Amino acid sequence: MSHLPFSPPVWALLVPAASALLLAFVRDWRRAAQINVAASFLSFCMALGLFAIPREEPGRYLLVDDLNTVFLVLNAFVGFTTSLFSAGYIPHEIASGRLTPRLLRFYHAMYQVLLFGMTLALFANNIGVLWVAVEMATVTTVLMVGIYRTPEAIEASWKYMMLSSVAIALALFGTTLTYVAARQALGEGTEAMRWSSLFKHAAELDPSLLNLAFLFVLLGYGTKVGLVPLHAWLPDAHAEGPTPISAVLSGLLLNVALYAVIRFKILLAGNSHVLSPGPLLIAMGLASVLFAAFMFYRRRDIKRLFGYSSIEHMGIITFAFGLGNPLANFAGLLHMALHSLTKSGIFFMVGYISQAKGTQKIADIRGLTESHPFLGWGLLAGTVAILGMPPFGLFLSEFLIVSSGFSTHPWVILLFLLGLLVAFSGLVLRISGMAFGRPTGRIEPIQVIPLPFWIHMLLVLAAGIFLPTVVVTCFRQTAQLIR
């Protein structure tokens, strides 16, 4: 094994695994929340450590390159800030009796298992291990979505369970087919499932089998990305689980599934005899944007509303990678990073709002800027950012996507813009009612930890005003890798 026992990738895996074990034995939920934050912070430091060490050759088990480094650093960062948010969120849940200390022990352990699963998925140098890791992350989120045990929560996690099990089954069939496609070129055994050797010999793989494999992989992992028409689980899962989990789902797990799709896309790009995955991704991305845009108008639940917004944005990112030119890939990566930051930031706000108001129903929330100025203006700022308005970074990434595709796909871009516009007015309509007007319902202030939200919004704002050269070079290198 080429990786030294003390290299950051190994530690980045060990930290969440060990802390999950530890958290399973911690009874005091306050202590557990602190450990959770500390462990997530350590993981984030390990992820940053990836930049400090020289890039090693892909090992037998782990693969570290520009692509998964970007994903991992983002993951670890949002994982850390969300654990902070969660530490401020759960005291309210205990006070209102929705969660018990016993459930919280389970919750904290599962949080780290989820981080471990996602890290493993990103690092794995083996399509089989990738699959196992994604499955692990899925199962933990299913358990977390159902943690409130309300009828809605059970229905949401049942649906999530059924759909994602079938999806993951399809992904496994795609994985098997990839192995069969590679077997002739790479021989039997583990070698034919290793990313590094698959990429090296991509041109020699059986093209027709690889085509079929990609279709299954796209259907399988695409369901987990939340692409239309495979999105049905997503709004429910976002609405019924604890809000920190909604933040992690939107900010991280969708990205990890997308990472799997992108890897397979790179594999296909190395073989000149296979179908080009671009049009498929464009079609699914566009369908997601348009569908989600029209769905905003009839939403009554604030978390479902932002669940649909996640569908829209995953659609935008997939669309960008489908266009596939270097600029679009760059914009896609940027959009992915900024969407994760913005959307989890919004969920932090939404979590506190639903706790302050005691409801998630949009109709019952009025005049937030007056009754809870921080929450109201925070939600508004987050919404402005997620809509891609100028001072924020998402404007830049959406602008780049549109301009990179306009010369090659003018009609498609027009449809895409239509989707963005419809989504814009839909979301503004829903949010303005909540933010302004005469406050209704509970108006008592609640205690919040504002720091995670501020960090996210400042980063998104900074990206809109000035992108540091380091970030640009890093994303550009990664974008070239995607092809």
Added chain:
Amino acid sequence: MNTIGFDVAHLLSGSLVLVSFILLYQDRVFALLHMFTFHALVLSFSVAWQAFVQDAPHLYITAAIALIFKALLIPIVLRRIVVQLRIHQVLETVGGIGPTMLAGMALVALSLVVTLRTTHAGDRLSREDLAFALAVILLGMLMIVTRRNAISQIIGFMSLENGLILAAAGAKGMPLVVEISVAFAVLIAFIVIGIFLFRIRERFDTVDTLVVERFRGERR
């Protein structure tokens, strides 16, 4: 590949497709459970035969898992759940038997066409194995779609997983990691779903998912 090896493998994986069809039209819980046991049994034989033909001893483990876990343990546990919850009434299907069977036939034809057309390379055994496996997977999906009852959805899902194992076993030399992980995933999935079943019972006095649907956030 000697002919007898091929023929037996063919027979076994063909039977798996056949049993998938039989699963499709079962409308009683216990009959469905018995048929699923049979499904797992056929899978176990099929994998064991692959282990013998490919001279891959690790596949015997997968066969054993299929035999002990799926053909023995799961049916017993499911049977207990059914008895405890007193839900052994006639199972509801969505579309009716006739259209479902026709759809099933179309799916099998589709998987044969797709797989046999695309895999020119590869040996005949793994080609046909893939075709059968895809058929089993699609039939499992069809079953999940056409059933409302949670128990039959689980069984549909497990028959789908059986198809996956058939595919993995047929792909010559595919590393052991995967087979075990598949079995493991099924285990996890089953436990999780099992927990859900109990919770669902706790709340609604029924395991018909249509009742659960009524509680959806948006449709009140």
